[in-house]
Amino acid sequence: MxxxxxxxxxxxxxxxxxxxxxxxxxxxxxxxxxxxxxxxxxGRAATRTRAGFIYDHGAQYIKEGTPLSLSLITERFRAPDLIDIQKPIWIFDGDGHIQEGDQKQNQEQKLNYRSGLVTLACxxxxxxxxxxxxxxxxxxxxxxxxxxxxxxxxxxxxxxxxxxxxxxxxxxxxxxxxxxxxxxxxxxxxxxxxxRYNPLISVILGYQVQPRVRPYYALVNTDKQHAISWLAWEHEKSPERVPPGAGLLLVQMAPAYSKQHMETAALTVIEDVERQVSTLLQEDLPEPVFTDLQHWRYALPAExxxxxxxxxxxxxxxxxxxxxxxxxxxxxxxxxxxxxxxxxxxxxxx
Ligand SMILES: Cc1cc2nc3c(=O)[nH]c(=O)nc-3n(C[C@H](O)[C@H](O)[C@H](O)COP(=O)(O)OP(=O)(O)OC[C@H]3O[C@@H](n4cnc5c(N)ncnc54)[C@H](O)[C@@H]3O)c2cc1C
CATH class of the missing domain: 3.50.50.60 (FAD/NAD(P)-binding domain)
Structure with a gap:
């Protein structure tokens, strides 16, 4: 042996x-x-449970890979709470213009677990x-x-x-x-x-009442000109992820913003991100009842x-x-x- x-x-x-x-x-x-x-x-397939909120502060979902990796997820290591996120992902540009995303990409499975992405690793x-x-x-x-x-x-x-x-x-x-x-x-x-890896700051904003319902689960910035790179309605993954009636937004900041704010006080970043999210959504969001922030020094390889x-x-x-x-x-x-x-x-x- x-x-x-x-x-x-x-x-x-x-x-x-x-x-x-x-x-x-x-x-x-x-x-x-x-x-x-x-x-x-x-590792970066990470989930936190805090104050009644469950959120993936690292990777967001698993794409369909080869038949072998898909079978590991859906058969050999299948967990009973495996889900396919149903709502699509829409896109936005540096000016905050939001539009429908790629239909073909949205037809692919977006796999996750009601109890969080860490379930696969467990x-x-x-x-x-x-x-x-x-x-x-x-x-x-x-x-x-x-x-x-x-x-x-x-x-x-x-x-x-x-x-x-x-x-x-x-x-x-x-x-x-x-x-x-x-x-x-x-x-x-x-x-x-x-x-070469880019850093990434994730900001989590929990609300007592869900933000306005949208036709999408998440938004992704496609022209890389916005300070926000990804914004997800985490409670759309499954209702168990938030206390009854509550909502949870998960925001990932772009590499340049993240690099610039790696040392900035968490509260300052959270308040700035709240403002940026409100502007992008053109929605008056209430004061969050829960916030969290995660610095990923080595988030995603750029090269x-x-x-x-x-x-x-x-x-x-x-x-x-x-x-x-x-x-x-x-x-x-x-x-x-x-x-x-x-x-x-x-x-x-x-
Ligand atoms: C914010 C964010 C969002 C992402 N979104 C997505 C997504 O939506 N979909 C997707 O498919 N991918 C996404 N990714 C990428 C995905 O998470 C990674 O590509 C994947 O998790 C890499 O897996 P890995 O095993 O190579 O590395 P890791 O998951 O980083 O595993 C390495 C492990 O090594 C441990 N470690 C480090 N140093 C030591 C040491 N000295 N001794 C012992 N242990 C050590 C770490 O704690 C970690 O557990 C995202 C990543 C981040 C950070």
Whole structure:
């Protein structure tokens, strides 16, 4: 049995873990341990429950991917509260002009869960060996494989192989702090450096009474000229997400705005966003009864790194990288990449 350590329990890491554990034949099988810095799984597929409101402060919904990833969501890891968001997404421009969105795109499923998007990760995490609240600070290549060290200096391993599933800038920081062949270390850092992430501020506005009912579930800014990039009526996902009669707007700010306001006091940003939302909707919104704000430092990759080149360098050392840094910022793509890269890792052992 070969041992594999996976750093990061987002959808990419979770999908990789199952792909490895599915191998069970006389020549090969795997034991897998995931290390996750947070106190829950899912990474950017994240949900919060506060003051009676349930909201996805990271990713909003899952698109239909390949038949394989769709079957994982709708069959193998199916949760009873899986939903397809029915209302369409409309678009707006920098001048705040709102119009109907792409009809074809709106016909595709927008998958989510009444209890929040994190449900998929929780379903996938069942039965896996996951060390939560364990931030891997550095790794070390030793003759028998890989050792991992957390923030407190605790040592894990050795593992035969190591799979890193972090956003590229975080993966790069981890490699910079690690001990491995210097030439390989420089090459990995150079490859990971090709990926660039945009930050994103999410603002959550809870209202005692629902804002005006609209023919759409969400609005997306298509010309990238508005400070707001996404505005969703979160209570449209399912009535269980808000107290009776209440409403919840979820606002994602554009990269330039988010970059500019990363250090601005939360209350100042929330008040500014409230004003911007009212103007865009031409609706007098009441004082929210609940607000929240989330800074995503590495939200979505604006530029990708090349996984083929990177993993061709590292796989002979039992090291591999996967995640949205290589395929673009979509849940189904991160999940599919976790599967593809772990299959490559398995292939090196045949
Ligand atoms: C605001 C926002 C909106 C989005 N909207 C959508 C959407 O509507 N639809 C969609 O398909 N996609 C969306 N995305 C993109 C999607 O969320 C990501 O592409 C996807 O979640 C990436 O999965 P991943 O497993 O590659 O990375 P992650 O989900 O980031 O997983 C990496 C994991 O590693 C952990 N970690 C980090 N450092 C360490 C360490 N040193 N040690 C241990 N663990 C560590 C993290 O806590 C995290 O759990 C959105 C993202 C954001 C932020």
């Amino acid at each position: 070969r041992s594999v350590a996976i750093v990061g329990a987002g959808l990419s890491g979770l999908a990789a873990a199952h792909t490895l554990l599915d191998v069970d034949n006389t020549d090969n099988s795997y034991s897998v341990t995931l290390f996750e810095k947070s106190n829950e799984v899912g 379903q996938m995490a069942k039965g896996l060996s996951i060390q939560l609240e364990t931030r891997i600070k550095r790794v070390q290549r030793i003759p028998t494989g890989w050792q991992l060290f957390d923030d407190a200096g605790t040592e894990y391993g050795p593992f035969d192989s190591l799979l890193i599933t972090l956003p590229a800038p975080q993966a790069s920081q981890l490699i910079q702090r690690s001990q491995l062949d210097q030439a390989l270390q420089s090459s990995i850092i150079q490859q990971l450096g090709a990926a 990708k790194a090349d996984a083929q080149t990177l993993n061709a360098l590292t796989l002979p050392q039992g090291l591999a990288f996967c995640g949205d840094a290589f395929v673009g910022g979509r849940l189904h793509l991160a999940l599919e990449h976790g599967i593809a890269v772990s299959q490559q890792l398995i292939a090196t052992h045949r």
